Amino acid sequence: MEYRYGTAVSPGIAIGPALVLDTEGVRIPNKLVPADQVDAEVVRLRGALDDAASEAREKRQRYTARFEPAIGNIFAAQQSAFEDPSFRDRLEHLIRTQTYSAEYAVSRGIREQVKKLEEAQRKVGDLAASEVLRRRAGDLIDLEKQILSTLLGQVPNAVAPLGGDRVVILANDLMPSDTADFSPRTVWAFATESGGPTSHTAILAGALEIPAVVGVGRFLTDVSGGDMIIVDGNEGKIILDPDEETVRKYEAKRIAALNRADRYDALRGKPAVTHDGVAIRLLGNIELAPEAAHCADRGAEGVGLYRTEFLYLNKSSDPTEAEHYDAYRAVIDEIGANRPVVIRTLDLGADKFSSVSGLLSVEKNPFLGLRSVRLCLRKVDLFRTQLRAILRAAAHGDIRIMFPMISTLGELRQCKTLLNEVKEDLDEAGVPYKADIPVGTMIEVPSAAILADVLAREVDFFSVGTNDLIQYTLAADRNNEHVAHLYDPADPAVLRLIRTVVEAAGKAGIDVNVCGEMSGEPLYTPLLIGLGLRSLSATPRKIPEIKRVIRQLSVAEAETVAGQALSMDTARQVQNLLRDQLRRILPEAVE
Amino acid sequence: MAANGRTGNGETGGNGPLRRTVKVVNPLGLHHRVADRFSRAARQFAAAVAVFHGDSRADGKSVWDLMMLVVLPDAEVVVEVDGPDAAAALDPLAAILGSPGGEDYTI
Numbered sequence: 001m002e003y004r005y006g007t008a009v010s011p012g013i014a015i016g017p018a019l020v021l022d023t024e025g026v027r028i029p030n031k032l033v034p035a036d037q038v039d040a041e042v043v044r045l046r047g048a049l050d051d052a053a054s055e056a057r058e059k060r061q062r063y064t065a066r067f068e069p070a071i072g073n074i075f076a077a078q079q080s081a082f083e084d085p086s087f088r089d090r091l092e093h094l095i096r097t098q099t100y101s102a103e104y105a106v107s108r109g110i111r112e113q114v115k116k117l118e119e120a121q122r123k124v125g126d127l128a129a130s131e132v133l134r135r136r137a138g139d140l141i142d143l144e145k146q147i148l149s150t151l152l153g154q155v156p157n158a159v160a161p162l163g164g165d166r167v168v169i170l171a172n173d174l175m176p177s178d179t180a181d182f183s184p185r186t187v188w189a190f191a192t193e194s195g196g197p198t199s200h201t202a203i204l205a206g207a208l209e210i211p212a213v214v215g216v217g218r219f220l221t222d223v224s225g226g227d228m229i230i231v232d233g234n235e236g237k238i239i240l241d242p243d244e245e246t247v248r249k250y251e252a253k254r255i256a257a258l259n260r261a262d263r264y265d266a267l268r269g270k271p272a273v274t275h276d277g278v279a280i281r282l283l284g285n286i287e288l289a290p291e292a293a294h295c296a297d298r299g300a301e302g303v304g305l306y307r308t309e310f311l312y313l314n315k316s317s318d319p320t321e322a323e324h325y326d327a328y329r330a331v332i333d334e335i336g337a338n339r340p341v342v343i344r345t346l347d348l349g350a351d352k353f354s355s356v357s358g359l360l361s362v363e364k365n366p367f368l369g370l371r372s373v374r375l376c377l378r379k380v381d382l383f384r385t386q387l388r389a390i391l392r393a394a395a396h397g398d399i400r401i402m403f404p405m406i407s408t409l410g411e412l413r414q415c416k417t418l419l420n421e422v423k424e425d426l427d428e429a430g431v432p433y434k435a436d437i438p439v440g441t442m443i444e445v446p447s448a449a450i451l452a453d454v455l456a457r458e459v460d461f462f463s464v465g466t467n468d469l470i471q472y473t474l475a476a477d478r479n480n481e482h483v484a485h486l487y488d489p490a491d492p493a494v495l496r497l498i499r500t501v502v503e504a505a506g507k508a509g510i511d512v513n514v515c516g517e518m519s520g521e522p523l524y525t526p527l528l529i530g531l532g533l534r535s536l537s538a539t540p541r542k543i544p545e546i547k548r549v550i551r552q553l554s555v556a557e558a559e560t561v562a563g564q565a566l567s568m569d570t571a572r573q574v575q576n577l578l579r580d581q582l583r584r585i586l587p588e589a590v591e
Numbered sequence: 592m593a594a595n596g597r598t599g600n601g602e603t604g605g606n607g608p609l610r611r612t613v614k615v616v617n618p619l620g621l622h623h624r625v626a627d628r629f630s631r632a633a634r635q636f637a638a639a640v641a642v643f644h645g646d647s648r649a650d651g652k653s654v655w656d657l658m659m660l661v662v663l664p665d666a667e668v669v670v671e672v673d674g675p676d677a678a679a680a681l682d683p684l685a686a687i688l689g690s691p692g693g694e695d696y697t698i
Contacts, residue, residue, distance in 0.1 A: 077627035080654040084630075087655035113659055120661050129663050132619050136658070139623050 001243050004216050006191070008236030009202035011541075012211030013254040014189030015247060018229045019167035020107075020220055021174070031104045031226055033095075041095050045102040046088070048150040053082035055146070081143055103151050104224070110144040111221040118218060168229045170220060174201045184210055189231035191238045193218055196479070203310055205233075207288040209541055213238055260588065264544030268299045272547045275554040280529065282547060283340070283537035285515055289327060292334035292341070294540035299547060302340035302398070304537025305463065305515040306331060308386065309348050318382055324389030332397035340398045342440065342463065342513075342537075343390050345383070345415075347372045347404040367477070372405030377414055387422045394434035401437055402463055407445040412458055444468035444516075449497040456508035463537070464501055466516025470494050489518040490574035495531070495566055502532040513537055522586055523578050525549040530562025545586075552585045608673035609681050613689045614665060621662035621688065623654070629687045630654045638674025640684060651684070 033041050056079035064072030081087060087109075094105040114137045121133040166186055172193045187210055195201050195214035205212030211233030222240055223229065230239040230250050239246060272280045283304025284295030295303055311319045311327055331341055349371025363369040376383035390401050403415045416439065426433045441458075443449050444465030452462065466489055471477060473494050476486035488494075498514075505512035513535040518524045520538030522545050528536060529550070538546055561581055565574045615621050621629075633640040633651040640651030642660060649656035651670070662668055668688060672680045 073624050073627070077624045077654065080627045080630065081623070081658075084653050084655040086650060086653035090655075116659070117661060120663075124663065129620075132622070132663060133661070135619070136622055136661075140658075 001246060002222065002240040004219050004238050004240065006213040006216035006236050006238070007197055007202075008212075008233050009197050009214050010190075010205035010210060010212040010233050012189070012209070012233045013250055013257065014168055014211045014231045014233070015242075015250055015254065016166055016168045016188040016229065018170050018223050018225055018227045020223060020225050021169060021171040031101065031224055032099050033101050035099055038096055038099055041100075041102050041105075042092050044151065045091055045095060045105065048102065048106075048147055049082045049088060049091075051150045052146050053079045055150070056082060078143060078146070082147070103148055106144060106147045106151065108224065110140050114140050115221040118221070168231055170223055170229070171201075172220065173214075174204070184208055189233065190214075191216055191219075191229070191231050193220060203287050203313075206539065207286070207291045209294065261544075264548060267544050267547050267551070268297070270299075270547070270551070272299070272550050274529070274550055274558075275552065276556065278529075278534070278555045280533075280550050281513075281535040282543050282550075283342075283513065283515075283535065284540040284543060285520075285537050286331070286540070289330035289334050291540060292331045295543075296335055296339075298540045298543040300540060300543050302342075303331065303335060304340075304342055304513055304535070305402075306341055306343045308344060308346055312346065312348055318385070321385045321389045324386055325393050328389060328393035328399065329396060332393065332399070337397040340400060342400045342402050344402045344404050344442065345373065345386055345390075346376055349375050367471070373403050373411060373415060374405065377411065377418075380418065383418060384422055387419055388426065388433075391419075391422060391426060391433035391437060392431060394437045395432045399434070399437065400440060400461070402440040402442060402461075404442045404465065405444060405468070406441045406455070407447045409451065409454055409458070412441055412455060416458070440511075442515075443501050444472070446473050446497060449501050452501045452504035453507065456504045456510055459510065461511040461513065462501060462505050463513045463515045464498060466494070466498075466514060466518035469497065469516065470518075473497060488571035488575070489516075489521075489524060490527075490565070490578060491571040492566065492568055492574065495527070495562075495574070498528075499531050499562075499566065506532065511535060520546065522546060522549045523582050526553055526558045526561045526581050526585070527565055527574075527578060529553065529555060530558035530560070530565075549582070549586050608671050609677045610669050610671045611681055611685050612667055612669050613685045614667050615662050615688050616665065616691050617688075618664055618691065620664045620666065621657060621660060621668070623658055625687065626654045626657035629684065630657060632684055632687060633680070636672070636674070636676050636680040638672045638677040638680050640680065641671045641673075642688075643669040643671065 056075045060072040060075035060079065063075060091105045091109045094100045094109055095102060100108065117133050117137040117140070121130050121137070124130050124133065166188045168189045168191065169187055170191050173195050174190065174192060189210055190201055190205050190212040192201050192214045193216055197214075201212060201214050211231050213231055213233060213236050216238060219238070219240070227241060228247070230242050230246065232238070232250070242250070272282045274280065282300050283302050284291070284298070284300040285305040285307070286292055286295065286303055287307045287310045292303055308324075308327075311323060328343060335341065349366065349369070370378060387401075390399060393399055401419070403412065406412045406415070419439065423433065423435060438460040440461035440463055441448070441455060442465045443452060443455075443462050445468065448455060449469065456462070470487055470489055470491070474486045474488070474491060476483040478484045478487035502512055512533065514528055514533055515537040519528060519536040520542035525536070525546055526549070536546060561577065564577055568574050568577070617625055619625070630652050642649045642651050642657060644660040644662050644666065647660055649660045651657065660668070670681065670685050670688065672684065
């Protein structure tokens with residue numbers, strides 16, 4: 001049994017057999033073949049190695065002619081490896097003694113060596129030597145990939161489609177093409193070696209509500225297809241080869257969570273109204289159209305934040321207007337034409353990366369750099385494309401538009417000017433769209449919060465993005481372990497800014513919503529309502545829990561909590577206060 | 592398997608195996624392409640060729656074996672040749688490991 005730690009990106013617990021995808025998403029088929037197929041399997045292996053060797057030979061000739069012998073020699077060396085009797089004996093031995101499939105023998109045989117290099121890498125203190133070893137491991141994985149693709153190419157049927165038993169998907173990272181067919185019916189969980197909270201895998205897992213842990217570091221060399229594995233998406237760990245007791249313990253946790261979900265299910269049809277009769281609007285945060293259905297399922301009134309970055313991720317070109325439009329229409333189709341959908345324009349940069357050409361250069365200080373709306377105002381064509389699609393889609397539903405990362409009034413005005421220009425273009429072209437689309441701005445930079453009264457005159461609504469607001473207010477990156485402790489939603493400085501924003505919105509008579517992670521944490525629900533918020537937007541799975549807190553709370557109580565919190569000096573004091581409150585209101589949510 | 596009777600820098604003559612300790616000065620160590628060049632050269636000789644690194648032994652004619660020695664830059668290895676043309680093989684083989692540009696070869 002072995003524990004590995006990564007970043008928890010989608011909560012939940014899963015226990016199931018591993019399905020290992022290699023870096024290119026090739027499924028490594030079953031581990032074993034029947035004993036009477038061993039000879040045939042050896043023949044397959046030899047054929048694949050011969051093919052891989054002749055392919056390498058051709059490449060060597062081609063590249064030597066085009067470049068220089070040193071480049072060609074890379075392929076010469078690969079050819080030698082494929083032809084090497086010692087290597088071949090080793091793999092054939094694995095097939096004959098273990099009845100491994102050819103694919104599995106290749107993977108296992110090579111990964112054993114990769115592991116050896118990784119162990120050596122851990123031992124050397126020297127950075128240069130470590131890099132030398134890392135590159136060698138990369139060379140070996142490249143060999144593995146080539147042989148596997150030859151093997152799988154020969155016998156395409158060796159790759160059975162996903163189906164039957166549910167599996168835990170393990171991969172270096174997942175590409176959109178790998179994940180197209182994944183669903184909670186076929187996949188228990190994901191765990192990947194690379195990737196962070198904003199990686200494709202993380203976003204997808206969140207959207208599908210499949211437990212996931214990313215950024216685990218190299219572990220695929222230690223797992224074989226079919227091995228039992230536990231993924232703990234709550235705490236960001238995976239357990240390889242768990243013992244029986246551990247399986248029992250996690251199975252109990254999993255069932256407890258399912259029971260909790262069932263209990264909240266009963267709340268679906270009930271309104272989000274406080275004890276003393278004040279209605280709170282609950283909305284969902286989404287990134288993909290199917291999640292809009294989750295919002296409706298969980299009793300959300302609409303979509304409070306539709307993040308559109310996913311349209312740009314992992315693509316070789318910018319999304320077209322049609323792609324934008326189709327995506328937005330799909331959300332309307334999922335949730336219904338009369339429910340609000342707040343579309344946030346592109347918020348790319350800093351922690352989110354795209355392969356969109358020429359978009360991002362290396363910045364010294366990306367969080368204070370050309371990101372989000374700043375990027376859009378620089379890449380105006382890109383921005384116009386999105387604005388056109390939003391305006392057109394808005395003709396078919398209750399779509400609202402929201403600009404992220406606004407830090408000055410000038411920026412907001414530039415965005416609005418551009419929006420008006422796009423409207424004029426649509427008018428001229430005679431394309432139907434919604435002229436009076438509500439326009440809002442995110443409040444996530446302290447300057448915007450401080451100037452909220454000024455910004456409020458220019459928009460129809462505010463949405464407080466707490467993640468960035470907290471990070472910029474406290475100048476602390478929560479992903480940086482050295483300063484993460486400073487990042488605290490309960491910090492009195494943050495609370496004062498939120499209060500300022502809510503008051504400014506109230507005076508101007510515009511809506512204000514909170515859409516950061518803070519609004520999805522039951523701990524902060526009484527505080528936010530006490531601060532005057534009547535609209536919260538959270539990840540769909542959190543909505544029943546938030547609703548439960550709301551229904552057991554009175555506004556008077558909430559205001560008392562907020563008043564006390566605002567009078568406190570430190571985040572720690574506020575945290576203690578909020579925990580005490582929540583323990584009273586919803587004991588099972590406090591752990 | 593340990594290199595029994597290894598004599599460090601001493602080169603034994605006569606009918607026994609010849610050995611030489613070589614410092615691998617290639618900046619990437621004994622990596623894939625150096626291993627390839629060495630094994631190709633070794634296969635030109637009738638003599639058995641082995642390379643020792645610590646407690647590990649590699650067949651000098653196998654690129655895979657050589658790679659699996661995990662030899663880092665500036666590590667010392669022992670090249671052992673045993674057979675009729677051993678005397679002719681030792682110098683060129685040792686030179687491949689002992690020179691900085693071991694991967695720049697033309698086949």
